[in-house]
Amino acid sequence: MAPGHMIPLVDIARQFARHGVKATIITTPLNASKFSKTIQRDREMGSDISIRTVKFPCKEAGLPEGCENIASTTSTLMYLNFIMGLSLFQNPIEQFLEEDHPDCLIAAPQFSWAVDVATKLEIPTLAFNGSGFFPLCALHSLMEHKPHLNVESEMEEFVIPGLPDTIKMSRQKLSEHLMDEKDTPVTAIVKAIMRAETTSYGVIVNSFYEMEPNYVKHSREVVGRKVWHVGPISLCNEDKSQRGQDSSFCEQKCLDWLDTKEPKSVIYICFGSMAVFSSAQLLEIAIALEASNQQFIWAVTQNTINEEQNEWIPEGFEEKLNVNGRGLIIKGWAPQVLILDHEAIGGFVTHCGWNSLLEGVSAGVPMITWPLSAEQFFNEKLLVEILKIGVPVGSEAWSNRTDSTVPINRKDIERAVTKVMVGQEAEEMRGRAAALGELAKRAVEKGGSSHNSLISLLEQLRNAKITSN
Numbered sequence: 001m002a003p004g005h006m007i008p009l010v011d012i013a014r015q016f017a018r019h020g021v022k023a024t025i026i027t028t029p030l031n032a033s034k035f036s037k038t039i040q041r042d043r044e045m046g047s048d049i050s051i052r053t054v055k056f057p058c059k060e061a062g063l064p065e066g067c068e069n070i071a072s073t074t075s076t077l078m079y080l081n082f083i084m085g086l087s088l089f090q091n092p093i094e095q096f097l098e099e100d101h102p103d104c105l106i107a108a109p110q111f112s113w114a115v116d117v118a119t120k121l122e123i124p125t126l127a128f129n130g131s132g133f134f135p136l137c138a139l140h141s142l143m144e145h146k147p148h149l150n151v152e153s154e155m156e157e158f159v160i161p162g163l164p165d166t167i168k169m170s171r172q173k174l175s176e177h178l179m180d181e182k183d184t185p186v187t188a189i190v191k192a193i194m195r196a197e198t199t200s201y202g203v204i205v206n207s208f209y210e211m212e213p214n215y216v217k218h219s220r221e222v223v224g225r226k227v228w229h230v231g232p233i234s235l236c237n238e239d240k241s242q243r244g245q246d247s248s249f250c251e252q253k254c255l256d257w258l259d260t261k262e263p264k265s266v267i268y269i270c271f272g273s274m275a276v277f278s279s280a281q282l283l284e285i286a287i288a289l290e291a292s293n294q295q296f297i298w299a300v301t302q303n304t305i306n307e308e309q310n311e312w313i314p315e316g317f318e319e320k321l322n323v324n325g326r327g328l329i330i331k332g333w334a335p336q337v338l339i340l341d342h343e344a345i346g347g348f349v350t351h352c353g354w355n356s357l358l359e360g361v362s363a364g365v366p367m368i369t370w371p372l373s374a375e376q377f378f379n380e381k382l383l384v385e386i387l388k389i390g391v392p393v394g395s396e397a398w399s400n401r402t403d404s405t406v407p408i409n410r411k412d413i414e415r416a417v418t419k420v421m422v423g424q425e426a427e428e429m430r431g432r433a434a435a436l437g438e439l440a441k442r443a444v445e446k447g448g449s450s451h452n453s454l455i456s457l458l459e460q461l462r463n464a465k466i467t468s469n
């Protein structure tokens with residue numbers, strides 16, 4: 001019930017079904033409507049896949065009617081009500097598991113209680129936390145060794161112990177729950193999620209071996225998890241349009257506009273499904289883009305604009321863009337994968353959400369990294385320091401959704417954009433990104449590492465080697 005989990009999980013279910021498994025997706029009516037056409041098409045092509053909808057009792061959860069997705073929550077209270085409200089699903093899901101008794105349950109992280117329900121019914125569970133091997137290993141190390149509790153300030157750097165690479169972090173880039181030994185409502189939820197992950201039989205990871213080989217090994221040998229890498233799952237999806245929300249209103253416009261541009265000449269900017277920026281920060285981005293002299297396509301999703309602040313575009317900015325054709329602003333849900341895959345795209349300004357990271361990697365595009373929260377600061381380290389296909393914009397701390405300041409100034413944005421688009425270093429980075437993109441495509445082809453991992457997972461399930469704990 002968050003686009004960042006729903007989009008890859010639906011793709012994983014579709015992959016299972018294509019390999020002869022009967023797959024049932026359980027979600028709410030509004031979420032189901034976002035990918036029902038795709039599922040219907042898969043059924044017509046012979047996949048045994050279906051959606052079972054369960055009504056989300058918004059009112060009982062203290063939420064407005066229609067708030068069926070985390071991306072629709074606009075305050076911390078709404079977010080907490082939403083996460084707590086998920087337990088209202090327990091009865092209908094328990095009933096489904098009892099009646100259908102599937103061979104396996106894959107649950108998104110927020111449904112931590114589902115693992116207990118399934119275990120009680122002796123149904124094996126696999127965890128899917130939406131993220132990759134590197135963040136999984138980094139988080140495990142922090143929870144195990146707690147180096148962040150031994151530094152004196154939020155800014156002081158420390159090394160994350162025991163990882164294959166020397167990676168430095170600071171407390172201001174970590175989630176509060178790691179800092180706080182006491183239980184708050186949020187830390188209790190996060191701990192429940194983590195417990196569910198470790199009590200599941202294993203973890204399905206939307207990543208591919210060649211991108212983070214040392215961390216695949218580390219998660220098996222040091223973290224001690226059974227893991228299967230099945231990604232980039234978005235590459236298994238020929239229908240790149242219907243992903244999480246409808247973007248058909250602007251698909252053709254974006255593609256036609258990109259068709260008029262030279263290869264590798266346009267920057268794409270998008271901050272996922274949950275980010276909220278102040279109008280002052282949006283204005284700063286607009287000014288930096290103008291100053292950079294680069295062509296750009298900027299997806300300002302409804303969440304990027306804070307409800308009360310709409311006056312953020314500099315006067316005449318859009319008109320100027322239209323006249324000289326230098327930029328395109330999309331106000332709404334962008335067809336991200338279609339855009340990234342277009343040959344005109346030469347760089348991607350991203351908040352480092354795992355799906356965006358993988359979609360950028362799959363398209364062979366270098367990235368400008370602007371992490372905001374969650375595990376995004378780890379993902380930035382992977383892109384910049386390990387894969388060397390990212391340039392940091394200079395985001396140093398978690399951003400607060402209601403923050404009205406400008407954490408990143410125009411000069412930093414302009415500098416990072418230029419570094420990814422122009423010069424020798426940019427060329428080298430582009431070469432590495434392109435090579436990685438090829439490896440990503442190969443991983444999901446028949447005989448590739450992710451394809452093989454998925455087959456091995458299915459065989460283990462068929463032979464009942466995967467059991468409930």
Ligand SMILES: O=c1ccn([C@@H]2O[C@H](COP(=O)(O)OP(=O)(O)O[C@H]3O[C@H](CO)[C@@H](O)[C@H](O)[C@H]3O)[C@@H](O)[C@H]2O)c(=O)[nH]1
Pocket residue numbers: 003004005007129130131243244270271272273274275299301332333334335336337352353354355356357359373374375376
């Ligand atoms: O206009 C848009 C905006 C987003 N997307 C898609 O939406 C997804 C966004 O996912 P992601 O990049 O992972 O960002 P978030 O939505 O922020 O994802 C949350 O979930 C991820 C997976 O767990 C975490 O890595 C992130 O930190 C967390 O914020 C991607 O597939 C995008 O292609 C679009 O298609 N169009």
